[in-house]
Amino acid sequence: MAYLPNIIFAIILIAGIGYFVKNVKALARNIKLGKDVDVSDNKPQRWKNMAKIALGQSKLVRRPVSGFLHVVVYVGFIIINIEVLEIIIDGLFGTHRIGLSVLPTALYGFFIGTFEVLALLVLVAVIVFWIRRNVIKLARFWKSEMTAWPKNDGNFILYFEMVLMTLFLVMNATDTHFQDLNSGNIISQFIAPWFSGMSETALHGIERTAWWIHIVGILVFLNYLYFSKHLHILLAFPNTFYGKVKPNGQFDNLEAVTKEVKMMMDPNADPFAATPEGTEDEVPEKFGASDVQDLNWVQLLNAYTCTECGRCTSECPANLTGKKLSPRKIMMDTRDRLEEVGKNIDANKGEFKDDGKQLLGDYITSEEIWACTSCNACVEACPVSIDPLSIIIEMRRYLVMEQSAAPTELNNMMTNIENNGAPWPYNQMDRLNWKNE
Template sequence: MDFIPNILFAIALIIGGGYFAKNVKSLIRNIKLGRDQEIKDNKSERWKNTINIALGQSKMVKRPIAGFLHIVVYVGFIIINIEVLEIIIDGLFGTHRIGLSILPVSVYGFLIASFEILAVGVLVSVIAFWIRRNIIKLKRFLSAEMKGWPKSDGNIILYFEVVLMCLFLIMNATDSSFQALDSGNVISQFIAPLFSGLSEATLHVVERTAWWLHILGILVFLNYLYFSKHLHILLAFPNVYYGKLTPQGQFTNNEAVTKEVKLMMDPTADPFAAPAEADANAVPEKFGASDVQDLSWLNLLNAYTCTECGRCTSECPANQTGKKLSPRKIMMDTRDRLTEVGNNIDANKGTFVPDGKQLLNDYITKEELWACTSCNACVEACPVSIDPLNIIMEMRRYLVMEESAAPTELNYMMSNIENNGAPWPYNQQDRLNWAQEN
């Protein structure tokens, strides 16, 4: 009967890992709903960005306090979870602290000591984050889009991290054989006296309970990521790698429009020539985006990677002047609509059934789109290279080229450019009249 815990552990591992694999499959499927976008250029620069921005957190520390706390949580959580490997081996094979049979006591002790110190660092940082959100109430966490589930999600993940770190320390503190080594218990030795009145059998039960809750908590946490903004833990690296490298002010041109403009400017072109016959089976090209399927897969990856930190919105000049636009909301709305489309596909056996809704109007309003000044402040501020502006511009392109729904002022300007060669309502012949008045 001694093998029953090992079987139960293997079952938990298979269920947790299997559900995680299912979620990853759905995630990849949803991202691939976007348009193809080939990104194979400048691999060396992309790897450099990944190392500096995603791994090195170079953009996080532009706000020193939050940046430092985030680095502590980030480094601590990753390194502490190296210990999960030992837990998995112990759980599957019935061993206890297998690391001690492989490594010298001093080396093993150094590793566990590092984990315990980092666990305390994570606890302090997480508590500081909770205070910033719920007591100090920083303005960027109080926006309309942060009410309800987004606020709860931000707190739930903090509670998760507190519980996991506490379980890790309690597990070490109640492990009599580990404490007897007097190596590596730099923090847990101060927690152990809290359990000094318990019998050896009771201590063992507490240690085993903390051990089981710790590993089960990690499996739950892993699968919670798919439903949380903390999916960026997994997606930040590919998102930064595929991030925009072109100059921040450079926009993409539509190939069909570019070709038509070049034709208009070609003096040798026949203006009366019949257009080339299109393929009868070809799907008419749609300009811009009105729903998530019209965006690129990179836009959708951006949406899933959004951390909801609000740095983009706090830097947005339109938002600062009271406009409705929030770049963070643009990303959250895109992710919510993409999730809705994915659920629709799941419910209809792999086929999307039109639901009468779309990203434009049902999630993101025209008022939000036209409030953007295209200054790129949101793109520059994002710590994981998300580009809300690209989504905004694609939706604007749809409004202008598919619905002719540009604001009146913009229509006037475009008409003036077409008729007068300038944004102003003056005939070209009258441009120099101002000089004659002096």
């Protein structure tokens, strides 16, 4: 039975990683429900964006306080988890601090000491985040779309990080062999006296308990990500790579519309030409988007990457003037609908069964999307290159081109352009009369 702990550890590790892989496959499947889009252009710029925005956190630090704290948590949490490699080896092979067997004591102490300092900084930063969210109650965390689950989700992650950092420090503080080395215990040496007077057996029991809860907690955290807004920890890198590289003010044209315009301008084109024999009439492509399957896969990746930080909404002029639009809600609704579609496919053996719902109408109202000024403030504010405006534009296209459901003001403008060649209700012959006034 000497190997029982190692067997239990292996089972937990395999189960944790296996469940994570299963969720990643479901995530990839859902993203691939979107239309194909060519994002193979400007690769040097895309790599630069990923390095600068996802790795370098360049957009986050525009707000110095929260940006600095986020960098501390991001860097600290990533670096500290390097030690997970040692924990996995120890758990599988029954060793204890295998790093001491392969590294000089001073070097090992340097690594663990660095981890301890970072763990303390992460703990402090997370506590400040909790205070900002729950005591100071920053307005962007308390918008109407931040219902019970989004608010709780943000706190759950903070609690996870608090517990994991505390367990790491307690694990080191109660490891008498590590403390006796007096190398690397930069922070834990001040925690060790809290356990003075305890027997060697009790200290070992606390250290082992902290060790087990720490590694199981990391596996739980890893699998919680799929259900959490913190999925951006993994998706920020591909999202910034595949993000928009064209100027924000440049919109994509619909290829189907472009073809029709070119045909209208071609004097030799015959719009009434018969379909070649042996072929079926092509089903016209839907203009715009009414559901998630009408969006492209990059837009669906955007939805999963959203961290619900609210920077987009806090910068949105429509939202600031009291209108119903919240770019954050657009992304949250898109992700929720995509999850619903994914569950529908799972329940129907890989096929989507019409559920009578769609993104536009059941999740996002026309009032929201027509409130948008197309200013790109949300796109500019997003710290991970999410583009809520592109989804709004696609739904607007659907309403105008498929449903003829544009607001009266826009219909009047488009009628004037069609009849007068300008947005104003004046005859073309009268357009220059202002010169004579």
